[in-house]
Amino acid sequence: xxxxPISHPLKLAFIGSGQVATHLALAFEQAGHRVQLIYSRQLxxxxxxxxxxxxxxxxxxxxxxxxxxxDLYIISLSDAAVTTVMAAAQxxxxxxxxxxxxxxxxxxxxxxxxxLQIGVFYPIQTFSRNQPxxxxxxxxxxxxxxxxxxxxxxxxxxxxxxxxxxxxxxxxKKLHLxxxxxxxxxxxxxxxxxxxxxxxxxxxxxxxxxxxxxxEKSFHNHPFSVQTxxxxxxxxxxxxxxxxxxxxxxxxxxxxLLLSRSIQAxx
Amino acid sequence: xxxxPISHPLKLAFIGSGQVATHLALAFEQAGHRVQLIYSRQLxxxxxxxxxxxxxxxxxxxxxxxxxxxDLYIISLSDAAVTTVMAAAQxxxxxxxxxxxxxxxxxxxxxxxxxLQIGVFYPIQTFSRNQPxxxxxxxxxxxxxxxxxxxxxxxxxxxxxxxxxxxxxxxxKKLHLxxxxxxxxxxxxxxxxxxxxxxxxxxxxxxxxxxxxxxEKSFHNHPFSVQTxxxxxxxxxxxxxxxxxxxxxxxxxxxxLLLSRSIQAxx
Numbered sequence: 001x002x003x004x005p006i007s008h009p010l011k012l013a014f015i016g017s018g019q020v021a022t023h024l025a026l027a028f029e030q031a032g033h034r035v036q037l038i039y040s041r042q043l044x045x046x047x048x049x050x051x052x053x054x055x056x057x058x059x060x061x062x063x064x065x066x067x068x069x070x071d072l073y074i075i076s077l078s079d080a081a082v083t084t085v086m087a088a089a090q091x092x093x094x095x096x097x098x099x100x101x102x103x104x105x106x107x108x109x110x111x112x113x114x115x116l117q118i119g120v121f122y123p124i125q126t127f128s129r130n131q132p133x134x135x136x137x138x139x140x141x142x143x144x145x146x147x148x149x150x151x152x153x154x155x156x157x158x159x160x161x162x163x164x165x166x167x168x169x170x171x172x173k174k175l176h177l178x179x180x181x182x183x184x185x186x187x188x189x190x191x192x193x194x195x196x197x198x199x200x201x202x203x204x205x206x207x208x209x210x211x212x213x214x215x216e217k218s219f220h221n222h223p224f225s226v227q228t229x230x231x232x233x234x235x236x237x238x239x240x241x242x243x244x245x246x247x248x249x250x251x252x253x254x255x256x257l258l259l260s261r262s263i264q265a266x267x
Numbered sequence: 268x269x270x271x272p273i274s275h276p277l278k279l280a281f282i283g284s285g286q287v288a289t290h291l292a293l294a295f296e297q298a299g300h301r302v303q304l305i306y307s308r309q310l311x312x313x314x315x316x317x318x319x320x321x322x323x324x325x326x327x328x329x330x331x332x333x334x335x336x337x338d339l340y341i342i343s344l345s346d347a348a349v350t351t352v353m354a355a356a357q358x359x360x361x362x363x364x365x366x367x368x369x370x371x372x373x374x375x376x377x378x379x380x381x382x383l384q385i386g387v388f389y390p391i392q393t394f395s396r397n398q399p400x401x402x403x404x405x406x407x408x409x410x411x412x413x414x415x416x417x418x419x420x421x422x423x424x425x426x427x428x429x430x431x432x433x434x435x436x437x438x439x440k441k442l443h444l445x446x447x448x449x450x451x452x453x454x455x456x457x458x459x460x461x462x463x464x465x466x467x468x469x470x471x472x473x474x475x476x477x478x479x480x481x482x483e484k485s486f487h488n489h490p491f492s493v494q495t496x497x498x499x500x501x502x503x504x505x506x507x508x509x510x511x512x513x514x515x516x517x518x519x520x521x522x523x524l525l526l527s528r529s530i531q532a533x534x
Contacts, residue, residue: 079500079502103497103505124473124474124476124477125476125477125480126477126480126481126484126495128484128493131480131483131484133476133480137476138476139473139476141473165470165473167469171467171468171469173508173512174463174464174467174469174512175464175467175469175473175474176505177463177509177512177513178460178461178463178464178469178474179460179474179477180496180497180509180523181456181457181459181460181463181519181522181523182456182457182460182461182474182477182478182481183474183477183478183481183495183496184494184495184496184497184498184499184530185456185496185522185523185526186453186456186457186478186481186482187481187484187485187490187493187494187495188490188491188494188526188529188530189448189449189452189453189456189526190448190449190453190482190485190490191485191489191490191491191494192448192529193445193446193448193449194445194449194485194489194490194491195491196441196444196445196448197441197442197445200438200441200442201438202434202438202441202442202445203432205486206391206406206408206432206442207391207442207445207446207449207450208486209391209392209400209404209405209406210391210392210393210446210449210450211449211450211453211482212482213392213393213398213400214393214449214450214453214454215453215457215478215479215482216398217393217395217398217454218454218457218458218461219472219475222458222461223454223455223457223458223461224455224458224461224462226395226454227451227454227455227458228393228450228451228454229447229450229451229452230370230447230451231451232451233346235346235370238370238443241440242444242447245440245441245444246444251528251529251532252448252529254525255448255452255525255526255529256447256448256452258521258522258525259452259455259456259522261518262455262459262518262519262522263451263455265518
């Protein structure tokens with residue numbers, strides 16, 4: 001079978017119709033590419049996204065050999081679903097397939113029977129239904145060992161974002177670890193703070209300007225160099241008072257103690 | 268001695284000339300009040316701020332009895348300095364004195380010899396030299412047991428901010444505890460994330476859009492309800508892999524474990 005020649009603009013297929021697929025598909029179409037096909041396990045979901053695009057078919061069939069050829073298959077599913085779907089899917093030989101996950105290795109896409117060219121197209125952002133995202137400012141981390149796919153991904157990413165970088169899987173893992181601290185854990189601390197405010201009949205939005213400024217300041221300095229608060233000041237009275245105030249929440253006490261200790265370790 | 272009558276606009280004195288004093292003094296003057304006097308232990312610092320204002324004197328003398336009367340003395344110093352300065356200062360009898368601290372109790376201002384009316388004027392924000400702040404959006408937490416001072420502070424705060432609230436000292440303590448989680452600890456986690464990125468030759472700004480979106484999302488939902496990441500998904504493989512990657516940083520390992528446990532506790 002002949003290798004599919006790359007068309008310009010690109011012909012794309014999405015496997016998945018969630019938030020990442022939706023934001024990317026709309027942006028790609030706006031950039032002039034053609035989104036040819038949307039797959040979802042639930043046809044209604046695929047159709048819903050296809051209806052937001054032009055000239056786009058919807059399918060719940062994982063046999064892509066029977067569909068018109070695409071320049072690139074973009075797998076945009078939950079990490080857990082990627083393996084299952086890859087095991088079941090049938091691709092035209094020599095197809096190009098990428099996933100959009102920050103935490104999955106590229107190798108989950110290996111299907112030697114189809115001689116796939118595989119890669120990663122990871123937009124470093126979180127997407128939700130009602131939050132518009134300016135994709136132009138979202139860094140896109142690419143991985144593609146084969147130069148032809150690398151060139152294609154570079155072109156595709158640069159058509160929607162100003163910040164395109166190549167990153168090996170080992171680096172993407174480090175980035176993901178850093179994101180767990182900066183986003184997942186940060187969100188949890190904001191949840192604890194929210195809980196303390198609400199429990200004490202204080203409006204949860206009272207701290208918003210302070211939080212925003214703290215975050216912006218951390219972007220313009222090494223965060224450790226602009227650390228404030230009782231721990232870095234070594235204010236033992238306040239530390240003890242705060243631990244006392246948390247006496248009904250032993251887990252929060254533990255978190256308070258450990259993070260204060262880490263701040264004081266000069267980190 | 269007669270009680271100083273309240274003038275409109277207000278005549279103000281600042282004890283302290285740091286970032287909080289600077290931002291507030293400039294905003295008060297812009298709102299039409301008169302900043303009459305700036306005290307600093309170092310006269311040059313007081314003069315520097317006074318020069319940014321009109322009709323403002325600078326002093327390093329804590330005997331305010333010898334100075335023209337003011338409607339309000341605003342003590343804007345580091346927490347540690349407030350007690351020292353209050354012990355040394357001489358005020359006209361019946362003066363009104365507030366501090367601007369979120370963590371100090373109002374009672375640090377007690378000086379029975381001068382029959383002071385005391386209170387708190389706490390802008391819930393962090394101020395730095397090169398970061399302009401829109402004070403109109405900064406909530407100002409007031410405390411003033413005496414109705415006359417309460418009315419004066421309400422008027423003063425409302426002249427620079429749209430968000431004025433009265434808050435007892437016990438509530439301000441809870442707010443401060445919540446801010447330690449939401450700001451001080453969050454900044455530390457951003458520092459750890461920054462360190463992981465830099466150590467692995469990844470640009471520290473790669474995560475900025477993701478962090479900004481995470482924070483904004485946490486403002487529009489209860490943060491616990493929008494928690495993402497390996498801990499809340501129960502992804503044990505990733506958790507183990509991340510702990511392994513942190514093997515040279517036992518303190519960060521501990522933080523990772525404890526916060527993951529707290530997330531999984533359904534908090």
